[in-house]
Amino acid sequence: MLPDEMRELREMTRVMVDLLDNAGYGEVRTPTLEYERAMAGAELGPSAAYRLIDEHGDALVLRSDMTVPIVRVAVTRYETDDLPLRFSYLARAWRRVKPRSGEAREILQLGAELIGSEPIDAAAELLALCGEVLSSAGLADWQIGLGDARILGELLEASGASDADSRALLEAVRDQDLVTVDALAKELGVPQAATIARTRINGDDLEGFDPVGIGINPDSAAWSDLTTVVGALSPEFRTRVVLDLGLAPKIDYYDGIVFEAYDPAIGRALGGGGSYDALMRAFGSSASGFGFALDTELVHAAVAGEERGEGS
Amino acid sequence: MLPDEMRELREMTRVMVDLLDNAGYGEVRTPTLEYERAMAGAELGPSAAYRLIDEHGDALVLRSDMTVPIVRVAVTRYETDDLPLRFSYLARAWRRVKPRSGEAREILQLGAELIGSEPIDAAAELLALCGEVLSSAGLADWQIGLGDARILGELLEASGASDADSRALLEAVRDQDLVTVDALAKELGVPQAATIARTRINGDDLEGFDPVGIGINPDSAAWSDLTTVVGALSPEFRTRVVLDLGLAPKIDYYDGIVFEAYDPAIGRALGGGGSYDALMRAFGSSASGFGFALDTELVHAAVAGEERGEGS
Structure with missing residues (x-):
């Protein structure tokens, strides 16, 4: 340089x-x-x-x-x-x-x-x-994509899928390989995982969004934390946020709320x-x-x- | 930190x-x-x-x-x-x-x-x-020690000492191991190397210094370069300089004028x-x-x- x-x-x-x-x-x-x-x-x-x-x-x-x-x-x-x-x-x-x-x-x-x-x-x-x-x-x-590693994680755990299968699905989500996501989600009996992985909600539109409709438990810690955090942001900031429920952490140690910055x-x-x-x-x-x-x-x-x- | x-x-x-x-x-x-x-x-x-x-x-x-x-x-x-x-x-x-x-x-x-x-x-x-x-x-x-890698280098070359012997002497000079310097300089037939390795001249005192007295050729490129550089420095700077004729470069690629900064x-x-x-x-x-x-x-x-x- x-x-x-x-x-x-x-x-x-x-x-x-x-x-x-x-x-x-x-x-x-x-x-x-x-x-x-x-x-x-x-x-x-x-x-x-x-x-x-x-x-x-x-x-x-x-x-x-x-x-x-x-x-x-x-x-x-x-x-x-x-x-x-x-x-x-x-x-x-x-x-x-x-x-x-x-x-x-x-x-x-x-x-x-x-x-x-x-x-x-x-x-x-x-x-x-x-x-x-x-x-x-x-x-x-700049914009922010916001997600939570626990949403898909808990869904997969509840489904009884093996660790290897869960990892394969999460990797496909991380790579945005939606063909593989669809196939694996169906195979593992969690078709809602494919829906969740595709879901994007503008920060401003969160209030009117129904998590149950895509298979998310609204009382789960992940959903509660995500909505609380969005509520704590300034109105100006919220317009820059997109909740990206398929945002899988690129770094292994992120285990809850996760975000990425874009331009x-x-x-x-x-x-x-x-x-x-x-x-x-x-x-x-x-x-x-x-x-x-x-x-x-x-x-x-x-x-x-x-x-x-x-x-x- | x-x-x-x-x-x-x-x-x-x-x-x-x-x-x-x-x-x-x-x-x-x-x-x-x-x-x-x-x-x-x-x-x-x-x-x-x-x-x-x-x-x-x-x-x-x-x-x-x-x-x-x-x-x-x-x-x-x-x-x-x-x-x-x-x-x-x-x-x-x-x-x-x-x-x-x-x-x-x-x-x-x-x-x-x-x-x-x-x-x-x-x-x-x-x-x-x-x-x-x-x-x-x-x-x-801060102070500056100023030397020239060629002074001892040319002396050793003129003496016909082998590369290995020359390197051993220069390493002893670099480590300020004066016992070894004395022994090797005598053995290689360049006793003046031991004198040169001990010589320190304040930047302000250079004019009255006689290089011939310690076995340095005053017409050599190294001596001429060193004195020209000292002459080009500001009077204030010159008071901070000590010509250190035993200053051997710590880094192999330095092959002419060399200096170190101290405090x-x-x-x-x-x-x-x-x-x-x-x-x-x-x-x-x-x-x-x-x-x-x-x-x-x-x-x-x-x-x-x-x-x-x-x-x-």
Whole structure:
């Protein structure tokens, strides 16, 4: 990346980091190379890490994500009465990529983590903060897709489907492979899963929506949490939200509310976030965790795309 | 690294990066993971890189230095009539460390490279720039050790010593192992090497110094270059310079003028620089190269040390 583009990216990330800092999310840094054995519990995290051997023969992993190291720092260095904790980061992460996928091996992530807050409050706070960060970067048209990993998860559990079958269906949902979704949902006896995976509701239209009609239990924790969070958002924010009930978390450790950020100028999610209580438990904490991360280079490309009038 | 310290480090590096940018050194970025085969010529560079294998079975190296990748970009992407080129960077580098050496495996380097300028001009410009960067970071007491890799190099070559013997002597000089230096210098028939390795001259006292007295040819390119560079520095800067004729480059590709930056509050060099014409030639360019890099966390520690009154 050459000087003119670097200067723009530097200015943009400075504004974003300052916004997070002013919102009480202090920037932290963790090593990029971690001992593999210190990442116990991280089987819940991204599995796409590069691995190498150090001068003593110990296995190191090149950080593929910041949430797992931050959770580890939070659990080992802070006391329960320090909660809630608010951290931000601007950090590189590396992940193995599929051949010819066009994905970047290295990403410069900007993110925030809120640990030990009430789950619903945390989701509402971080959704709003993510929106402010995107606006501060210069994006006018950002949108949020909002879902909950538990909706399809609980449906599949209730159906008695095997773990392997459930995983296959969720993967097809994640890849938006609707032919496979339809076939598997029918085979597993949960045809409503295919309907749910297709359902999109504008944030403003949620009040008039009947979950029972598509096979969702309105008293379930997932539905209750989702609607409460939408209700807690500002009216302006709500117009940017689409409830996407087929939004399956791309990162394994998200286990409740999950969201992605988009911009019409870019054909991929700019980033996303969600709750990761099970990851906290894997590190021995009963506190809740919620975070988001944005790919700064995609956000920068979206700003440039909006300036060229793309997607509008 | 936790929020308060990160905030200080962030502010400090912002000021430094902006200073370099305003001086015409535009920030660049290169991948942290490079294909090993693309680093041909880098045998002149640091050999302490971590190596790993990617998803296609290709060998990757984790960047151990920014100079080599920048030289590669400069030689492959720019034309001769673009010269001189000025680049800066704020980037992480990783290197294998000796057990129990207390060295950091990962460093956040700030640096500048000047490619295609006259060698003496380049050295004077980058020495002055390095001083400005250190002042901008908040350091009051920085000092510069200045040497030339050719002084001992040419002496050893003229003596007919073998490559292995020369390397052993230079390594002992680099480690300031003066017992070994004395023994090897005597054995190889260059006792003056031991005198030179001990010689320190204040920048202000250079005029009255007689190089012949310690066995240096005053007409050699190395001595002429060194004295010309010192003459080109401002009087204020000259008071901070010590000619250290035993200053052997810690990085293999420095092959002419070489320097290190110090502060009395910290017991190690904060960074350093030098000329690397042979590295340029290894990548197929006949242009000159000169650069420096500072360890930002050491600079930050030095600022904190000065504030506590250490070393003064």
